[in-house]
Structure formats: C-alpha cells, structure tokens
Amino acid sequence: MLNVLLYTTQPVLALGLTAAFEEEGDCHLASICSTTPLLLEALTRERFGVLLIEAAPEISAEMLSDIKDAAQGTPIVIWVDAVSTEFVAQAISLGVRGVLRRNLSLELQVRCLQKVGDGELWVEKTLIASLLSTKRIVLSPRERQIATLLVQGLKNKEIGYRLGLTEGTVKVYFSRLFQRVGVSDRFELALYAIEHLLGGRCSPAETEVPPVPVASARLIPGAVLTLDAGMAHHPLGAL
Numbered sequence: 001m002l003n004v005l006l007y008t009t010q011p012v013l014a015l016g017l018t019a020a021f022e023e024e025g026d027c028h029l030a031s032i033c034s035t036t037p038l039l040l041e042a043l044t045r046e047r048f049g050v051l052l053i054e055a056a057p058e059i060s061a062e063m064l065s066d067i068k069d070a071a072q073g074t075p076i077v078i079w080v081d082a083v084s085t086e087f088v089a090q091a092i093s094l095g096v097r098g099v100l101r102r103n104l105s106l107e108l109q110v111r112c113l114q115k116v117g118d119g120e121l122w123v124e125k126t127l128i129a130s131l132l133s134t135k136r137i138v139l140s141p142r143e144r145q146i147a148t149l150l151v152q153g154l155k156n157k158e159i160g161y162r163l164g165l166t167e168g169t170v171k172v173y174f175s176r177l178f179q180r181v182g183v184s185d186r187f188e189l190a191l192y193a194i195e196h197l198l199g200g201r202c203s204p205a206e207t208e209v210p211p212v213p214v215a216s217a218r219l220i221p222g223a224v225l226t227l228d229a230g231m232a233h234h235p236l237g238a239l
Contacts, residue, residue, distance in 0.1 A: 001026070001027070001028050002026065002027045002028065002049040002050060002113060002114055002117050003028050003030040003048050003049045003050075004021070004027055004028065004029050004030060004048065004049060004050050004051075004052050004113060005030060005031045005032075005033070005039075005042060005043070005046075005048040005050070005051050005052070005074075006029055006031070006032045006033070006052045006053075006054075007032075007033045007034075007036075007039045007051070007052070007053045007054060007059075008032065008033075008034065008054040008056075008079070009034055009054065009056055010054070011034075013054065013102075014029075014032045017029060018032075020106045020109075021110075023106070026110050026114060027110050027113055027114070030046075030048060031046070031048070036058060036059075036063060036067075039053075039067065040066065040067065040070045043067070043070040043071050043072070043074070044070060047072070047074065048074050049074075049117045050074065050075055050076075050077055050113050050116055050117045051067070051071055051074050051075070051076045051077070052077050052079055052100070052113065053067070053076060053077070053078050053079060054079045054080075055078050055079060055080040055081075059078075061090065061094060061141070062141065064076075064091075064094050064095075064096070065094060065095075068094065068095045075097040075098070075116045075117060075119070076095065076096050076097055076098075077096070077097060077098040077099065077100050077112065077113060077116050078091055078096055078098070078099045078100065079100050079102055080099060080100070080101060080102070081101065081102055081103070082101075087099070089138065090138060092121070093138045097116045097120075097121050097122070098112055098113075098115075098116040098121065098122040099122075100112050100113070137180055137181060137196075139177075139180070139197075142163070142173070143173065143176075143177055143180075144197055145163060146159055146163070146170065146173050146174070146177070147177065147189060147190075147192070147193035147197055148193060148197060148198070149162060149163075150174075150186060150189060150190050150193060151190050151193050151194055151197075151198065156170045156171055156174070157170075174186070174189070177189055
C-alpha cells in the first residue's frame with residue numbers, strides 16, 4: 001500500500017481522490033494539506049511514499065525547492081491540468097519525479113504514483129523527444145532577476161544597486177548569461193528574456209523587482225504522464 005501525502009487548495013479534489021483510492025485499493029491518501037506551512041510541517045513529522053502536489057500559484061520554483069528539502073527523499077509528483085514542455089524541463093531540474101494530469105484515468109494515476117514511489121521518473125514519450133531536441137536553459141533566480149531588470153532598461157550600476165551587488169559582479173553575471181543563453185550582446189539577451197521569462201511581454205520600467213526570485217520563476221502548469229503505449233519510464237536516482 002502506497003501512502004500518499006496530498007497538497008491541494010480544493011477540498012472537492014481531495015474528497016474525490018480519497019474515494020477513488022479506496023476503490024482502487026493500491027494507494028492510500030494518508031494526509032491532506034491545504035497550505036504550504038502545513039505541508040512542510042507534515043513532511044517533518046512523517047515519511048510518505050509519494051508527495052502529490054496540486055499545481056497552484058503559491059507553488060513557485062523557490063517553494064518547490066523548499067518542499068523538496070523538507071521531503072527528505074520522498075519523491076514528488078505535480079498534479080496538473082495541461083501540458084507544457086517548458087514546465088517539464090523546469091520541474092525535473094528541481095527534482096520532481098513525475099507530472100500527473102488530473103484528467104487521466106484513475107488506473108493511470110495510480111500507476112504513475114506507484115512507479116514514482118518505486119524510484120522511477122515518468123515523462124510523456126512525446127515530451128522526452130521534445131526535451132532532447134530543445135536546448136534546456138534553466139536560469140537561477142538571480143540570473144532571472146538580472147535579465148528582467150535589463151528588460152526594464154537598467155544599467156549595470158543600477159541593477160547592482162537594486163540587487164545589492166557590485167557593478168563588477170553584475171558584469172560577471174552578464175558574461176555568464178551571454179554564454180549560457182547563446183547571445184552576443186545585451187539587446188539579444190533582452191529579447192530572450194522578453195520571450196522566455198516574461199511570456200512575450202515587455203515589463204514596464206517602473207515595475208519593482210525585489211531581490212528575491214521573480215514571478216516568472218513560478219511553475220507553469222503542464223502535464224507529463226503518458227498514455228498506455230506512449231508511456232516512458234526511466235529508473236533514475238534522485239535528482
């Protein structure tokens with residue numbers, strides 16, 4: 001029997017999953033948390049077979065990293081509605097072991113949780129091909145901040161002042177960003193940031209960007225569980 005800890009802000013979903021697990025018999029919903037503080041507290045008190053997290057606005061990249069640390073090795077599955085290659089790449093880079101669509105059959109959902117609980121990584125077969133053919137660039141929260149401030153038109157000295165860095169340190173960050181993103185100047189980097197960090201929207205110059213991970217670092221709901229014949233699962237160690 002696989003004990004599952006569920007994080008969700010929707011009580012109806014929790015009730016439905018509880019009833020479904022009881023009917024299927026292979027998984028047990030051991031605990032339900034509706035806030036991130038309760039979730040982190042539950043992870044410190046008890047060990048679970050799998051942690052199932054509903055994709056929600058409060059589940060940012062930073063929060064997901066904190067949850068992973070508190071989980072102490074418990075594999076994480078994100079529960080989502082849609083599919084996104086970008087989300088899959090980001091989630092896996094943060095240590096997520098599976099991404100489960102809510103509209104899949106109960107049998108497939110249970111199968112995914114069991115395989116992830118056994119240490120496997122499940123990703124949709126079509127998404128695997130897309131991930132392998134796409135250059136994956138995962139920027140750190142600080143790199144995202146610097147790129148976002150660049151789009152707002154700030155110079156190195158101004159960026160350093162906003163983030164508490166020296167002008168020299170900002171120059172080093174830009175040099176690394178040019179190499180990682182594959183661009184040659186600030187203009188091309190700004191275009192990349194607008195497309196990949198700001199969703200194609202140029203951030204206005206007056207927008208405040210605090211010295212914490214920017215909003216664009218949040219996970220974008222997507223889904224990654226394969227349907228029967230298209231299922232690809234790989235026995236990998238913890239990321």
